[in-house]
Amino acid sequence: MREFGYRRVLDVRDAVGLLDADPDARYLAGGTNLVDLMKTGVERPGRLVDVRELPLDRVESTPDGGLRIGATVTNSDLAAHPDVRRRYPMLTQAVLAGASGQLRNMATVGGNLLQRTRCAYFTDTSLPCNKRNPGSGCPAIRGEHHNHAILGASGQCVAVHPSDMAVALAALDAVVHYETAEGPGTLPLDAFYLPVGDTPHRETALPEGALITGVSLPPAPVAARSRYRKVRERASYAFAIGSVAAALDLHDGTVSAVRLAYGAVASRPWRARTAERTLLGAPANAETFAEAADAELAAARPLPHNAYKVTLMRNLTVALLGELAEEATR
Template identity: 70%
Template sequence: MKEFAYSRAADVRDALTAAAGDRGVRYLGGGTNLVDLMKCGVEAPTRLVDVRRLPLDGVRDAPDGGLVIGATTTNSDLAAHPEVRRRFPALSQAVLAGASGQLRNMATVGGNLLQRTRCGYFADLASPCNKRAAGSGCAAITGVHHNHAVLGHSEHCVATHPSDMAVALAAFDAVVRYETVDGPAEIPLSRFYRPVGDRPDLENALPPGALITAIALPGSAASPRSRYRKVRERASYAFAIVSVAAALDLRDGLVHDARIALGGVASRPWRATSAEAVLRGARPTPDRFRLAADAALSTAEPLRDNGYKVPLARNLIPAVLDELVGTENER
């Protein structure tokens, strides 16, 4: 690990000032991803600005019936919060599925959104990786890629986004709030992550030096009948092969609204809007759920060794929706 300077921010303005104009600065929250990347040489910041003690933690009610989640809230506190479990249960389930208790106790909400891919080539400095070094190539395309993307990838990168939490946030129309030296701003999570394109190293739309301060969940997205299901290679904590965050609003025997996001299949949380459109206004039947799954995977382009993800996701989506219908019928 290369030498670096360290400072602890006294407040948000102090943190922003320390990072202004210096692309070598990184904000340090829980450090559960950043420190690992520093150890293997992928990240080599000149300075770490510790924001863990800033008053940005906690979950509070929003005027519209939603929730505002502070960026330094730990994953453990988020998953255990009673209002998160009541209004957005899929989010709590996603966080619990994402890591061990020890990691959840350290990891922060803001840091979770910014974690980097777990592609083996990204962490291997001897291998080309456009996400790590733009223009160097993508070793995964012809190499080991059984757990890589089947949706939204490009000839420049086929890596997947590792976050479980972000998949549930995508389904709930989350908004990322941040601050720069010019003041506060926000961006919908649907536009927070950039498409891969020809610059996979540019992963999100945050301005340089911006500090995430909170995540807002709108009251219109609250769904007590929501679920997160994750398929992984082992029973202990592992990154998703495929995951589904889904919510259904049933009224008078029809699907009034549907929310579906997929994980483990793209470089960012994948909102399955085409599947949602198939469900809205229809009866919640197994046949309709299968049609929705077909729509969600209609643009899939599997690689040589990861085609299994397509039928896996095609089966997982109806299974989660069936569970939600069963839960509604028990009310």
């Protein structure tokens, strides 16, 4: 591991100022992803700016009935918060599905959003990777890609985003708040993650040196009846091979409100807006749910060894929406 400097900060402006003055620095909170990448040589910061003690560790109700979640709130505290459990259960379920208790105790909301892909070609510095070394190639396309993207990929990169929490946040229309040397800013989660295109090394639209300060969730009555379902290759603490965050409301047997997002199928959390449009005003039955999933997955472009994800995501969508519809009619 490269030698690095270390500085702990207690003020947001101090943190931002340090990165503004030193482009070789990185923010450190829980370190559950960054430290691993430093050990493998993928990340080589000259200085770590420890933001763990910043006053950003609260979950608070907003005047409009939503929630504001501080960037240093731990995953454990987020999942256990009574307002999150009651008003946004899919978020609690996604966080609990994401990692072991030990990791959840360290990992933070801001860091979770900035997770890097777990693609083996990205984490092995002896191999080419456009995300790590632009222009070097994407060996996953012809190599090991059984858990790679089927939606929104490009000829430059087929890696998937690993976060479970971000999938639920995508379905909930979350907004990311950040601070820069020029002042504060916001990004809707839809705009936070960039399409992979020809620049897979540019993963987010955050300005250079920006510090995430929190995430806000707008009021969403539909989210009170919501679930997150994750499929993985082993029963505990593995990254998803496919996941769905869903919320559903019915009126007289038809879909009156719906939120749907997919995980582990693209380079970013995938908001299933085509499926949502298909569902709105339609009968709440298995046929409609399958039609909506098929409409969304019509854009899938699987590789030879991950075509199973199309069927997996279709079945997950139908099953999860079916459970929510049954619950709504009790």
